Amino acid sequence: MWKREARSRRHHRASSDVDEHQGQIGRLSHSRGQRKKDDAMAKISIPHDAFVFVGDGRKALFLRNDGDEKFPHLKTERVIVGENPPTRAQGADEPGRTFSSSSPGRSSYEQTDWHELEEKNFARDVAGALVKIVRERKVKALIVVAPPKTLAELRNAFHADVKGRIVAEIDKDFTKLPVYEIEKHLTH
Known part of the structure; x- marks a missing residue:
């Protein structure tokens, strides 16, 4: 024992x-x-006249560095706000039904997420506006800040001219922050 x-x-x-x-x-x-x-999230160098794009599926800020690399000063160049009500307000009806020929039961189609579709469309529209700014202003450096899902949509929608100017991508949502806070997050 x-x-x-x-x-x-x-x-x-x-x-x-x-x-x-x-x-x-x-x-x-x-x-x-x-x-x-x-x-x-290390310190990012923002050259003079570089553009900083901050966006999500509903709001886009186009900021330009009016200062220099050592002391950046972001100024708002353009703001785009999309109207995107919840899916329940956008959808009109119940999802459709289908009959299967191999069984007597019925099944339904998946509910369309109108809110998500609108966010994708907004990302595509914003990418188009960014191409216009890059070409007209002859932007040399671009920093893109967006939540991961939106950043993926933007990458798919960006034109080669825009992709060639991107010096940094940050997968954070700064759209609800004031400009001075965005500047602080990027440089400290």
């Missing part, structure tokens, strides 16, 4: 050592992950 107790004590001690070790690994990897996240 004493052998069983000794064995269970050893097993308990060994498993607690493993748990403690795994806890340390978890803390270390968390701190490393935090460091990577902090490095990703």
Whole structure:
């Protein structure tokens, strides 16, 4: 009987050592992950007359650096606000139904997400406006700031002229921030 107790004590001690070790690994990897996240939002150099595009699926800000690289001063050049009510306000009817020839049951089509479609259209329209600005103003450097989903839509919609001018992309949503806060986030 004493052998069983000794064995269970050893097993308990060994498993607690493993748990403690795994806890340390978890803390270390968390701190490393935090460091990577902090490095990703490092200071960005914004050249004089560079444009900063800040947008999401509903609002787009076109900002220009009126200062220099060392002391940037972003000024609003243009603002586009799209009207995008929720899907329930845009949809007109229930999704359609279909009959299957192989079974007696019916099934329905998936509900169209009108809100998401409008965000995609807005990204395409904004990309068109950005091409016009890049060509007319002869923009040499462009920084694009948008949430990840919108950034993907913009990448698909950007013309080659715009893609060639992009010096940085940031997957954050700064559209609700005032311009001085955007400037602070980009440069610090």
